[in-house]
Amino acid sequence: MKTKIPIKIEYSGKGGTKSALILPFAILFHEYYFYITSYKFENEEWVSRTYRLDRIESISNADGKEIVKAQAFFHKYPSPSLIRDQVIMMFSGEPYLIRLKIVDKTITEYLKDALPTLQVVDEEEAIYEIRTSGVEGIQLFLRRYGSQVEFVSMTELNTGDNEG
Numbered sequence: 001m002k003t004k005i006p007i008k009i010e011y012s013g014k015g016g017t018k019s020a021l022i023l024p025f026a027i028l029f030h031e032y033y034f035y036i037t038s039y040k041f042e043n044e045e046w047v048s049r050t051y052r053l054d055r056i057e058s059i060s061n062a063d064g065k066e067i068v069k070a071q072a073f074f075h076k077y078p079s080p081s082l083i084r085d086q087v088i089m090m091f092s093g094e095p096y097l098i099r100l101k102i103v104d105k106t107i108t109e110y111l112k113d114a115l116p117t118l119q120v121v122d123e124e125e126a127i128y129e130i131r132t133s134g135v136e137g138i139q140l141f142l143r144r145y146g147s148q149v150e151f152v153s154m155t156e157l158n159t160g161d162n163e164g
């Protein structure tokens with residue numbers, strides 16, 4: 001971001017919606033979310049702060065003139081959370097249904113949190129499935145767990161786009 005002009009955001013966080021005067025300097029991606037890293041004017045000085053992009057409700061100039069009604073924009077297009085939940089580690093592609101066996105059950109809760117669309121197929125056998133966009137991202141993500149997670153099946157979902 002080249003322009004160094006402070007903006008005012010309305011941000012929905014744990015304590016409700018709050019206003020912040022910020023000077024953005026980077027957009028980052030981490031664990032399924034985009035963040036805007038900025039300096040926030042707080043207690044008469046600029047301090048570094050990070051905000052989740054999907055929680056910004058509106059953006060205005062420092063005088064309060066609204067530039068973007070973020071929530072209105074997001075409602076016109078597919079839900080960012082829907083897209084985020086199916087795009088793993090910034091890889092996308094054709095839709096797949098992937099079945100996994102979680103061998104080490106101690107990581108089950110972490111995987112459920114990290115992969116929001118993970119669904120139980122057979123709890124006793126620890127079989128789960130997830131819908132993804134492409135397979136590279138989920139393969140890369142699960143590789144860090146080695147033998148703790150096994151792929152059972154990968155099925156490309158027919159979207160009907162290839163029918164002629």
